[in-house]
Amino acid sequence: xxNDPIARSSxxxxxxxxxxxxxxYPTAISFASGRPAESFFSxxxxxxxxPVFLDHMARKNGSSVSLAEKRxxxxxxxxxxxxxxxxxxxxxxxxxxxxxxxxxxxxxCQEALSLLIPALCRAPGDVVLARNPTYIGATGxxxxxxxxxxxxxxxxxxxxxRTLARVAAELRHAGKTPRGLYLTPEFDNPTxxxxxxxQRRSIIAGCVEHRIVVLExxxxxxxxxxxxxxxxxxxxxxxxxxxxxxxxxxxxxxxxRVGAAVVPKRLFGSASEADRLLAELSxxxxxxxxxxSQVTQAIVGGVLLEQQGSLRAMVERPRLHYRRxxxxxxxxxxxxxxxxxxxxxWNRPAGGxxxxxxxxxxxxxxxxxxxxxxxxxxxxxxxFFTLDETHRREVRLAFSNTEESEIEAGVERLARYVDAQTSxxx
Amino acid sequence: xxNDPIARSSxxxxxxxxxxxxxxYPTAISFASGRPAESFFSxxxxxxxxPVFLDHMARKNGSSVSLAEKRxxxxxxxxxxxxxxxxxxxxxxxxxxxxxxxxxxxxxCQEALSLLIPALCRAPGDVVLARNPTYIGATGxxxxxxxxxxxxxxxxxxxxxRTLARVAAELRHAGKTPRGLYLTPEFDNPTxxxxxxxQRRSIIAGCVEHRIVVLExxxxxxxxxxxxxxxxxxxxxxxxxxxxxxxxxxxxxxxxRVGAAVVPKRLFGSASEADRLLAELSxxxxxxxxxxSQVTQAIVGGVLLEQQGSLRAMVERPRLHYRRxxxxxxxxxxxxxxxxxxxxxWNRPAGGxxxxxxxxxxxxxxxxxxxxxxxxxxxxxxxFFTLDETHRREVRLAFSNTEESEIEAGVERLARYVDAQTSxxx
Numbered sequence: 001x002x003n004d005p006i007a008r009s010s011x012x013x014x015x016x017x018x019x020x021x022x023x024x025y026p027t028a029i030s031f032a033s034g035r036p037a038e039s040f041f042s043x044x045x046x047x048x049x050x051p052v053f054l055d056h057m058a059r060k061n062g063s064s065v066s067l068a069e070k071r072x073x074x075x076x077x078x079x080x081x082x083x084x085x086x087x088x089x090x091x092x093x094x095x096x097x098x099x100x101x102x103x104x105x106x107x108x109c110q111e112a113l114s115l116l117i118p119a120l121c122r123a124p125g126d127v128v129l130a131r132n133p134t135y136i137g138a139t140g141x142x143x144x145x146x147x148x149x150x151x152x153x154x155x156x157x158x159x160x161x162r163t164l165a166r167v168a169a170e171l172r173h174a175g176k177t178p179r180g181l182y183l184t185p186e187f188d189n190p191t192x193x194x195x196x197x198x199q200r201r202s203i204i205a206g207c208v209e210h211r212i213v214v215l216e217x218x219x220x221x222x223x224x225x226x227x228x229x230x231x232x233x234x235x236x237x238x239x240x241x242x243x244x245x246x247x248x249x250x251x252x253x254x255x256x257r258v259g260a261a262v263v264p265k266r267l268f269g270s271a272s273e274a275d276r277l278l279a280e281l282s283x284x285x286x287x288x289x290x291x292x293s294q295v296t297q298a299i300v301g302g303v304l305l306e307q308q309g310s311l312r313a314m315v316e317r318p319r320l321h322y323r324r325x326x327x328x329x330x331x332x333x334x335x336x337x338x339x340x341x342x343x344x345x346w347n348r349p350a351g352g353x354x355x356x357x358x359x360x361x362x363x364x365x366x367x368x369x370x371x372x373x374x375x376x377x378x379x380x381x382x383x384f385f386t387l388d389e390t391h392r393r394e395v396r397l398a399f400s401n402t403e404e405s406e407i408e409a410g411v412e413r414l415a416r417y418v419d420a421q422t423s424x425x426x
Numbered sequence: 427x428x429n430d431p432i433a434r435s436s437x438x439x440x441x442x443x444x445x446x447x448x449x450x451y452p453t454a455i456s457f458a459s460g461r462p463a464e465s466f467f468s469x470x471x472x473x474x475x476x477p478v479f480l481d482h483m484a485r486k487n488g489s490s491v492s493l494a495e496k497r498x499x500x501x502x503x504x505x506x507x508x509x510x511x512x513x514x515x516x517x518x519x520x521x522x523x524x525x526x527x528x529x530x531x532x533x534x535c536q537e538a539l540s541l542l543i544p545a546l547c548r549a550p551g552d553v554v555l556a557r558n559p560t561y562i563g564a565t566g567x568x569x570x571x572x573x574x575x576x577x578x579x580x581x582x583x584x585x586x587x588r589t590l591a592r593v594a595a596e597l598r599h600a601g602k603t604p605r606g607l608y609l610t611p612e613f614d615n616p617t618x619x620x621x622x623x624x625q626r627r628s629i630i631a632g633c634v635e636h637r638i639v640v641l642e643x644x645x646x647x648x649x650x651x652x653x654x655x656x657x658x659x660x661x662x663x664x665x666x667x668x669x670x671x672x673x674x675x676x677x678x679x680x681x682x683r684v685g686a687a688v689v690p691k692r693l694f695g696s697a698s699e700a701d702r703l704l705a706e707l708s709x710x711x712x713x714x715x716x717x718x719s720q721v722t723q724a725i726v727g728g729v730l731l732e733q734q735g736s737l738r739a740m741v742e743r744p745r746l747h748y749r750r751x752x753x754x755x756x757x758x759x760x761x762x763x764x765x766x767x768x769x770x771x772w773n774r775p776a777g778g779x780x781x782x783x784x785x786x787x788x789x790x791x792x793x794x795x796x797x798x799x800x801x802x803x804x805x806x807x808x809x810f811f812t813l814d815e816t817h818r819r820e821v822r823l824a825f826s827n828t829e830e831s832e833i834e835a836g837v838e839r840l841a842r843y844v845d846a847q848t849s850x851x852x
Contacts, residue, residue, distance in 0.1 A: 038496040043721070047473060073467040073679035107533050107683070107715045114714045118570075140713035144544075253499035255720040257533070287566035288540045288714060289533045293683040293722050295469070 017365060018380065021372045029410035030378040034189060034353045034398040040318040041253045049302025050295070056305055057081070057298075072298055076291045078282045080105025082301035086246065086260050088309045094221065096234045096244060102263050104281050105297060107289045109217065109247035109259030113182070114141045115284045116243060116261060119277065120179040120213055121147045127171060129164075129181040133385030135189045135217065138182040151387040152181065160199055164206030180213045185233055187220035187352025190385045190396040194350060200233050208239040211268050213277075217245045220352035222315050225323040227350050240266035240274060248300050250353075251311045256296040322353065325399040325407060329355060332411035337418070344418060346397075353400035356382065361421055362392045370417070377413040443791060444806065447798045455836035456804040460615060460779045460824040466744040467679045475728025476721070482731055483507070483724075498724055502717045504708045506531025508727035512672065512686050514735045520647065522660045522670060528689050530707050531723060533715045535643065535673035535685030539608070540567045541710045542669060542687060545703065546605040546639055547573045553597060555590075555607040555638065559811030561615045564608040564641075577813040578607065586625055590632030606639045611659055613646040613778025616811045616822040620776060626659045634665040637694050639703075643671045646778035648741050651749040653776045666692035666700060674726050677737045682722040748779065751825040751833060755781060758837035763844070770844060772823075779826035782808065787847055788818045796843070803839035 018032050051065075058068040072081075080086075083103035090096040106112040117128050117138070128142055132151030142149035150171075154163040164181075171178055181203070185195040195203070207214050216233045234244035247259040261281060267274035285291075307314055330348060337344035346357045361367075363381050372378045382394035399407065444458050477491075484494040498507075506512075509529035516522040532538040543554050543564070554568055558577030568575035576597075580589040590607075597604055607629070611621040621629070633640050642659045660670035673685040687707060693700035711717075733740055756774060763770035772783045787793075789807050798804045808820035825833065 035501055038500055041496050041499040043495050043499045047476065047721075050473065069469050070464040070467050073469045073681045074464055075461055075675075075680040107719075110716050111714055137713060137716075140709075144710055144713055249501075254501040254716070255499045257715060257717075257719040283566075284570055287563060287570055288537055289683060290536050290563075290680070291683075293533075293719055294681040295473075295722055295725065296719050299721065 017368070018378065021368065021378050025372045025376065025378070028372050028376045028378050029402070029406045029413060031397040031399065031402060031410060032378045032380045033401050034396075035401040036250045036253065036353075037318055037321055037401055040321070043253065043255070046252060046256075046299050046303055049306055050298045051302070052305050053082075053298040053302035056301070072294045074294075076294050078286045078291050079103065080260070080292055080297060081294060082258075082297045082304070083260075085301050085304040085309070087262075089304055089311060090244070090246060090262065092310045093312060094218070094232050094235065094244075096232055096262065098234075098244075098262050099265070102265060102278065104261050104263070104278070104285065105292045106259045106261060106285065107292050108249060108254075108257045109219065109245045110137050111285070111289060111292075112245050112259055112261040112281075113137055113215065113217075115281055115288065116213075116215055117141045117147060117180060117182075118145045119280050119284060121145070123177070125176040126179045127176050129167065129178050129212065130387060131183045131188070132387045133190050133382055133391055134182065134387065135184060136385060138215075138217075139385075139387065148176070149182075149387060150178070160202035161206035161209065164203070164210055164212065168210040168212070178210065178212050180215055181207060182215045182217065184217045184219070186218055186230065187223065187349055187354070189220070189352075190354055190380070190382060191356040192347060192349030192352050192354040193356070194230060197230050197236070200230065200236055204233060204237055204239065204241060207241045208268060212241070213267070214242040215245060216242050219247050219250050222251055222311060223319050223322050223353070224351035225319070225326060225349075234262060234264075237264060240264040240268060240270075243277075251315050252300060252303060256299055258292060258296050258300045322351075322400055325402060325404055326355070328404045328407040329397065329399045329411065332408040333357070335408075336411050336415035343422075353398055355397045355399060357395050357397055359393050359395065359418060359421075363395050364392070367421075371414070374420075375413045375417040377410050377417065379414065443794070444804065447795065447804050451798045451802060451804070454798050454802045454804050455828070455832045455839065457823040457825065457828060457836060458804045458806045459827050460822075461827040462676045462679065462779075463744055463747055463827055466747070469679065469681070472678060472682075472725050472729055475732055476724045477728070478731050479508075479724040479728035482727070498720045500720075502720050504712045504717050505529065506686070506718055506723060507720060508684075508723045508730070509686075511727050511730040511735070513688075515730055515737060516670070516672060516688065518736045519738060520644070520658050520661065520670075522658055522688065524660075524670075524688050525691070528691060528704065530687050530689070530704070530711065531718045532685045532687060532711065533718050534675060534680075534683045535645065535671045536563050537711070537715060537718075538671050538685055538687040538707075539564055539641065539643075541707055541714065542639075542641055543567045543573060543606060543608075544571045545706050545710060547571070549603070551602040552605045553602050555593065555604050556813060557609045557614070558813045559616050559808055559817055560608065560813060561610060561643065562811060564643075565811075565813065574602070575608075575813060576604070586628035587632035587635065590629070590636055590638065594636040594638070604636065604638050606641055607633060608641045608643065610643045610645070612644055612656065613649065613775055613780070615646070615778075616780055616806070616808060617782040618773060618775030618778050618780040619782070620656060623656050623662070626656065626662055630659060630663055630665065630667060633667045634694060638667070639693070640668040641671060642668050645673045645676050648677055648737060649745050649748050649779070650777035651745070651752060651775075660688065660690075663690060666690040666694060666696075669703075677741050678726060678729060682725055684718060684722050684726045748777075748826055751828060751830055752781070754830050754833040755823060755825045755837065758834040759783070761834075762837050762841035769848075779824055781823045781825060783821050783823055785819050785821065785844060785847075789821050790818070793847075797840070800846075801839045801843040803836050803843065805840065 054068045058065045083100040087098040087100045090098045127148045129152040234242045244262040263278040343360045380396040382391040480494045484491045509526040513524040513526045516524045553574045555578040660668045670688040689704040769786045806822040808817040
């Protein structure tokens with residue numbers, strides 16, 4: 001039901017439609033794109049890190065730098081050549097006990113998703129679960145692989161372990177088996193929300209109980225603005241049920257197309273099952289991208305060497321930028337909608353790129369068009385990300401790639417649109 | 427039948443086994459790897475082409491170079507940013523009338539294969555055809571997607587159009603439909619053979635008749651040693667049935683992971699069907715690698731700009747190197763096996779990386795091991811590439827990545843092994 005062609009084509013057509021809207025109304029202020037801020041990219045400097053990695057590679061292999069350069073340009077190991085550096089960064093920055101042998105470097109985190117979901121859901125009736133709404137990249141993989149993707153959300157008063165038990169039982173009853181659970185616990189795309197430690201532990205307990213592999217996506221974790229850090233699920237995972245997905249698209253830049261998957265040492269207690277998943281991940285990758293570009297691996301590897309393993313210092317300026325934008329957005333929303341007594345509401349994301357705004361009316365494609373055309377502001381309907389018919393009054397506001405100076409103006413425009421809509425309704 | 431797990435695992439275990447053999451017998455001379463020769467890689471110079479592409483990009487967009495650099499580091503169009511340069515190179519070097527709008531740049535040619543085979547074979551019973559033996563990358567994609575891959579070969583006296591008619595009828599009878607035909611017409615991997623123009627035209631006629639999309643892979647076409655060039659099938663394709671697959675892994679280097687698929691303007695006469703395939707290719711790609719690394723696209727684009735559109739001059743030295751190696755291999759084979767009155771035979775590839783050798787006994791995993799262990803030479807059993815039980819006495823000899831000086835010694839070792847085997851048999 002959730003991966004029928006109509007739903008898929010409607011999601012894709014929203015994407016096309018948004019691109020079209022951006023082209024058609026070039027003066028519109030856009031909160032639609034969740035791209036990282038370009039102003040902090042330093043591609044020239046990062047390309048300059050390639051020789052740093054070559055030196056490291058030569059030292060490690062006891063070869064000349066010139067031979068290392070030849071080897072870098074050649075085909076290479078499917079799992080990559082920077083696993084040790086990635087593992088070190090995840091140990092330092094995310095406190096994940098991560099061994100290089102468990103890392104598969106991928107052509108962006110999306111490739112890891114595209115390999116893992118079909119690897120986990122092999123039999124007819126195998127289902128992947130996801131929080132709802134969810135990142136379109138997970139939905140797209142499931143759609144194209146013909147795998148059902150199902151929303152999973154706790155009912156009132158239910159903890160996650162019970163939710164997972166309930167959903168697993170319902171699926172079993174329908175002859176189906178949940179194999180994976182995709183989620184972004186930290187500053188979720190599209191909602192900007194965080195799962196607290198208790199929720200994370202409860203999810204792990206439920207997943208272990210029902211042998212569901214958690215795919216923990218964490219593109220935004222390095223961009224926390226305030227409050228205490230919640231441990232990554234992979235760091236809480238004693239039982240072996242979490243595959244951690246890392247990406248350098250937001251900390252460095254998307255053009256490197258370097259991400260990674262970290263497979264635990266044991267999967268539900270079984271070392272051989274974990275090894276099988278790890279091997280299958282590499283096998284599948286060898287028939288998609290062969291290996292991740294060793295040029296871009298060298299960029300990421302060189303930067304990790306220069307930064308001595310941690311990217312915290314490097315992301316400090318963009319992190320402050322995203323926080324300023326978040327603050328500007330919150331102020332603008334308060335100014336524009338604060339007097340509406342909760343008719344319009346929003347969350348206060350403690351990090352990341354996104355905020356979720358709830359409107360007093362449904363907001364779909366038609367409204368997106370009217371809003372862009374008549375009021376010069378582009379926002380993303382939340383239904384673009386939903387796996388069912390809920391969240392119809394919500395929109396996603398991305399504040400990562402908008403100029404601080406445009407945020408207030410954009411929200412004002414949105415408020416005029418909301419005024420126009422609600423005066424029609426009342 | 428051909429994509430059952432046992433066949434797959436036996437192919438994969440041969441691959442593992444060959445890697446193991448190389449590690450276990452480090453002094454063995456290897457004809458196993460079809461990697462391009464490293465000595466001609468000039469990664470440092472190629473990285474230096476990035477600014478050339480940035481200048482070009484800035485001029486094209488009317489922006490500053492610094493803005494172009496930011497945009498390059500960002501997410502970008504799914505189909506790529508160097509389609510016009512790729513199209514120009516294919517026009518100049520391969521005489522393919524190719525419009526930039528029909529090009530999708532991929533993370534290596536393997537990604538294009540991994541997207542196209544499932545895009546063509548969507549219904550149960552849809553089958554992909556391949557010449558036999560065939561490149562393992564096509565087989566692996568079909569295996570993991572659960573799509574049957576079937577060998578197709580003319581019977582004696584049969585032309586290709588009749589072969590395709592026969593196979594299509596047989597499949598129809600079994601409730602199946604051939605949707606694609608994968609082949610490398612020029613210096614095939616693994617056999618090193620070429621389809622002549624008549625054969626190519628006959629394949630096109632048969633494929634048009636039965637609505638089979640040709641996937642024309644051409645990694646070795648730039649490395650012709652002698653004789654007149656045969657036009658690429660995409661250049662002969664008036665009816666619209668050939669998707670051309672390009673790669674820069676052999677002309678530049680594998681580490682760029684840049685390839686491309688070129689979709690014809692009309693597919694079996696239908697522009698909308700062609701557009702649908704093109705759109706689906708991009709859609710599927712967006713859920714696998716999002717877009718091909720713009721850093722490595724800039725390397726390829728910059729080199730294409732520097733070379734004024736043609737890579738012919740750049741590949742001249744490696745081409746001569748491969749030819750020297752081919753000649754050394756032919757001489758060594760003649761010396762070692764010439765007196766055996768055709769008991770051992772081989773082809774004379776007019777280009778590419780591979781030669782096919784036929785032995786007077788079956789050569790499988792066990793023989794590979796014995797040959798490496800007892801005689802210090804590693805060759806690839808042809809059964810690794812076959813889709814059925816044929817070609818059991820053949821081996822593939824790759825001469826691309828072997829030192830000329832080692833070729834004679836390697837063939838001598840192989841001859842001693844063959845002597846030992848045949849003296850046992852006789």
